Amino acid sequence: MAWRRIPSPAVAEAYDAQATEKKWQQRWADEGAYQVEAEDLRSAYYVLCMYPYPSGPAHQGHVRNYTLGDLTVRYRTMQGNAVLSPIGFDSFGLPAENAAMAAGAHPRAFTEARIAELTASLRRLGAAYDWRRVVRSHDPEYVRWNQVMFEAFLAAGLAYRASAPVNWCPGCQTVLANEQVLADGTCERSGDLVVKKDLEQWFYRITAYAEELLAGLNDLDWPERVKTMQRNWIGRSEGAEMDLVVEGRPDLRVPVFTTRPDTTFGMTYAVLAPEHPLVGVLTTPRQRPAVAALAEQTAHRSEIERQSTEGSLEKRGAFTGSLVVNPFTGGPVPLYVADYVLMSYGTGAVMAVPAEDQRDWDFAGAHHLPVVRTVQPPEGWEGEAYTGEGRKVNSDWLNGLDVATAKAAAIDWLEERGIGRRQVNYRLRDWLISRQRYWGCPIPVIHCSGCGIVPVPIDELPVLAPDDVELTARGQSPLAVHDGFRRVSCPRCGSPAERETDTMDTFVDSSWYFLRFCDPWATDRPFDPRLVEHWMPVDQYIGGITHAILHLLYARFFTRALADTGFSPPDLREPFERLFTQGMIRLGGQAMSKSRGNVVAPSVYFETVGADALRLFHLAVGPPADDVDWTSQTDEVIEGRARFLARVWRLGTTDGCPPGEAGDPMTASAPRDADPTDADQAVLRASHRLIAKVTDSIDRWSFNTAVAALDEHLNSLYRYVQAGPHRRTLDDAVDTLLLLLAPMAPHITAELWERRRGSDVHAQAWPKADPDLARALTTTLVVQVNGKVRDRVEVDPDIDVAEAERLALASAKVHELLGDALPSRIVARPPRLVNLVTP
């Protein structure tokens, strides 16, 4: 084949990613692309990426997240949906407060500058959003609706104030988040030993929805591991609660919770949490020093220390001097105090059955307490506590039963006598939302000595934190020492009162932003329930696995609470229909993060290869759920994506001629207009197979294989171009390639489509594969002998079993191997394989 020179003006110009991307980003901004209304007649589809915390320009994790989201938005739009694609900023939070302190700026100014940076990066990535809908959690309107919801929850009993143990740093005179307490139990800032202290705090009653939050998981199209994490977090356990009578004090009862009421005959002692209210009453004078020492030691221990299994159990428990009665045997058993029993779970007291609980076994050993087995361990059992199945023994009227039957019988027995009842317990605790911080949404209540807790009247909302505060590293929240903010008169009685100075956990802000996106313009309520009804639930939610528990659980709770308080439609229970959790970007074995300082900024690539190439890299590098290691090879891989785009550009502008001056040697043959040949028909068929493959890959979130299919197709089109292509066939094939590539590389495809067709590629319908054309003309029949591949034959894809067998037996290779012997069995799976089995 002789290369032909293609005359000017087909001389190629090199692809200019900078200019092209800038042009289209400007146009999308000017046109308000991807703005959508509820009135849109197309079917509604809601795509949402977890709104970012604005910490500065986008990092690679953002790029990955928003590339996945943008692909979904553009793909769904081409599929014919009216796609809601909003963006916002999780703009309250401690990091801004700390950074503002260090920089001497106000958190608002600091945060808004970071939002501007992040916004610029998102636009530079070419991500499509309805920018009119931007929500920022520090906006006064957002604060206002947060506070309105708080008051509604308060009225509905879903918000309450209670005393709760918190991490208190005596040096800083403030409450610390768990994350701020170091592993050795000291404050990360002052180095002082952090203590547990009871303080009045605000809670949201998430436990009211424990059962529904658990049951609702079953119907969600979420990653199984995320659902498992939520199930474990909710931690439902079924069992019984029963009252233990104190020996010699028939007026006192110690309620205990157990998941194994069947083992009660084996209860040889009982244990109270050191904070248990009955400890004082039940400790005898002689035992008081030991019990007091234990309580003191527990209070000063960090959570981590206390939960460690290190350290001798003798020193972690003490006898109270009192005895309680085992209700099943009627016999007295000693009552202990131990730090491994937590006041916050169950009743803060347990019955101990060392034979069927390893922790009780260990404690019993350390304190020389008896062990009575109530389940017969299997033959040859050499372990200690036995928690498995078996027949009941040493259990009087339960003897011989299996564990499940005995459980039910034991509970019935307790209920008949009125000393116990069936009980379900949850590990889930109510959500402590109070933060002694400045940069957050103020909790809108006033404390009046006469009236108690009085909500700020709705028409006075929002309560906004004053700007004239001094943010210092030490001491209380600046709000608590700001008299202008704190001192108010009671809205009810008018007497001097104090304003609440705690702010809300920022997870409150992120628990309903997706609802506000449906109607960000509402001024008389947080959102119009009809608009929420139209768009919700989110059809596809995309974000990091780091939010698998807290954010997703809180948002699920909030959605239900808002439905039940009349803000949103009553049947809207689940906010996120489908969830995708993307993998992390790692550098040097660690998650890339600004705080660690191991980031490779996207801006470098925006300025060189462009956003399309970087987006393609993130899609092609591997399954989107997997982590990505950023290595010394990564830049070369990204350049490979830019090379791919340059080839697309050349194919789309000059039928594949290389860039350069007129007169350069061409590698392509000039297209023909004559009737299509078989080779042309093959290209048409390949295009339809490509459509089917890419569509299927995208639907399965297998973007890396979708990109691979496009690579493969482009390579084959280059071979086709050199062999002398057919004008119309080539143009159609290139158009198909551009359509399929458009959601992944939106700029270059928009530019090429405009030049070739004069219209907007993103407004085109997603191509459909013609099943007849997508079917291959021939397929490779593999001939195996005893499972080993010995020959390959090109066959019609529709051949039957008999024909497949005939072709296999006709193979010269098979004759060579088998000689005259006949196979004892032939397994034919036309058109893919025939396996000849010899004895």
Add this chain to the structure above:
RNA sequence: GCCCGGGUGGUGGAAUGGUAGACACGGAGGCCUCAAAAGCCUCUGCCCCUCGGGGCGUGCGGGUUCGACUCCCGCCCCGGGCACCA
């Protein structure tokens, strides 16, 4: 300790019980060029070979199957989550 993931060439990965290694990066050779860059073409799992081909090969050991990266059982290693929850 418990619960999830995962282990495939030099590298990232592909293969929904049916040709293991698609595609890409890297590497080798060639074309073009005064030269280079760019571009284009060919090869690239390991071992053996008479260059026809043959053997081995998806962490390890078993099993099911005509056939296993894929399913089952038991281990090893790596990553993550939870961790005294009664």
